Amino acid sequence: MIADRRLEILRAIVDDYVATNEPVGSKVLAARHSLGISPATIRNEMALLEEEGLISQPHTSAGRIPTDLGYRVFVDRISTVKPLSAPERRAIDHFLEGAVDLDDVVNRTVRLLAQVTKQVAIVQYPSLSKSAVRHIEILPLTLLRLMIVLITDTGRVEQRIVELANQTTEANVAKLRSQLNLICAGEKLNQIPNTLKSFTEKFEPTERTNVTSVVNVILEMAIERSEEKVIVSGTANLARIPSDFATSFHPILEALEEQVVLLHLLGETAEGTKVKIGHEQDNTNLQLTSIVTSGYGPEGERVANLGIIGPTRMDYSGSMSAVSAVARYVSRFLEAGF
Amino acid sequence: MIADRRLEILRAIVDDYVATNEPVGSKVLAARHSLGISPATIRNEMALLEEEGLISQPHTSAGRIPTDLGYRVFVDRISTVKPLSAPERRAIDHFLEGAVDLDDVVNRTVRLLAQVTKQVAIVQYPSLSKSAVRHIEILPLTLLRLMIVLITDTGRVEQRIVELANQTTEANVAKLRSQLNLICAGEKLNQIPNTLKSFTEKFEPTERTNVTSVVNVILEMAIERSEEKVIVSGTANLARIPSDFATSFHPILEALEEQVVLLHLLGETAEGTKVKIGHEQDNTNLQLTSIVTSGYGPEGERVANLGIIGPTRMDYSGSMSAVSAVARYVSRFLEAGF
């Protein structure tokens, strides 16, 4: 069990280091915070903190900086919820007013998050597999070509073209459409393969080839492709403090361009706000960064994640407050439906 | 009129500088290229080139580097079309095989372009105003809520929700849908306001409120919102050669996040491949960069632009070849329709 005073010193170190980006020594620490103890005492405590692996010195004659583990302890045991500033509050309370479709919502959200936290923001589209079919539309474009539009209850709209082997008629299309909707509407997307298993059998052999094509495309939409989708904003914020990443921009930018990496980063969708610090996540390109995420979506069934990513040396309290406030607001907005 | 030999020297300077990123002096120039003249002569010519503003020295005791104007002359008068390498050719000839919808096409294109040129790639979605309506679909979600889906001949699909003041019926929706399609199908989107001008008048007063809501939303989709849309890939490439931008990442990344800036950058859609070098474009954040763009879309009616953006010190021949090859291929693909 770590003594309270030692934690207090850790907090002071984290605060100062986050603010100044410079290793913090015992003297300035005593001066800046009124801890009521002398630099010498602080030095003793620091030695212990270092022994526990919570802080380290870049070189012998420098001050201390928190380690990843130090930040972890800070986040878990010390940091308090920092109330957002009035303008931030206000921005978050209104940024979705007048949003026009899901794209719009996601775009506004990612922008806002980047702006408020001054970090790189990531927002995942509502997961397809957790959404349900609201409607399937089939439009004949030509006699041999249909467009399938899939609309989910989370507002996502996916479309796909399908080429037919045989000509079809408006009547056939209408029939197919109503049958499909009858069966699929309300079904979760990951149930669709099941639902459609013996669907083709209901049709005349002559129609089957076409119906099969359509069904296959729908299955593809439901399962295979781009199941998840992520957008990023605020990469410019990475460059704000050149000192932080200096050397290694390239790998970070690279990671941010890989959907797969980002999805992995966001992790499983779950309640609450989570923090991953430095080495705690396994992408070697990102071990100088921390990630703060939160699930969002209707109460009890979070459909996706959003979050921010920044240097391990970040304002965790502020970021966590912002992320969870935004997640809460988006959830409410989606719940109200649109 | 500039002597041929002097141009030859300019070419050599540009080539060397692009390759090494170091100011090039008379001696290495004579050594590396077999120009058949001595360093002293080269020095004389260089002095003239500098007088003409095509090259400059970072400081007195350094070699020369091309100015923006120098690159301009290089591009206009010297550079030859550099044939793409076999693997590049192959990549470009197949990257759209199996593309599944417009999003897919645009995404694959921007990725490929970034990969081939090793620069930041930008692709604009086919301009809405230059597209024509293929189909307008109206789906009743609830009794008071419709989803309008607008599909263009360029493959773009936009959707929007509309809230109704009065309850409606399936029959009314069907009627509205067919009327709308009758009038709008085939119309260019920027003509839609005109086309729909007196559309509401055909309806019973009781229906008018609802019809007006729907029409308004369609007008919004056609004109107001996100008329143009752009996506970017390969920002990581900016960081590849740290020396180039060293100081000024921030402003460039910032510019790349602004749709408006990017659209302005791509400029008017037109035939052929265009190059803008450094100060030739007016965004102060980007005056260390050059942009290579090309229109794409069906022959004779280019519907959008694509291009790359990189340091002024770039391989212009290669970039231009790649950009125009990709544009050609995408155009052909879109023309084949899908």
Place this chain on the structure above:
DNA sequence: CATTGGCACTTAACTCGGTCGAGTGCCAAA
């Protein structure tokens, strides 16, 4: 008269030694 080799000059980049200062660990005293 264009070209060339030679030469004096300029200047950024690099190296090296010395100094400075922030910070530490340890120890003895309170």
Place this chain on the structure above:
DNA sequence: TTTGGCACTCGACCGAGTTAAGTGCCAATG
């Protein structure tokens, strides 16, 4: 247990000197 004192460490900074690349100019040359 805390504290002041002290010797020690080590990166950051500074200034001088050296090096190397490159230039401009000029006189000689074919």
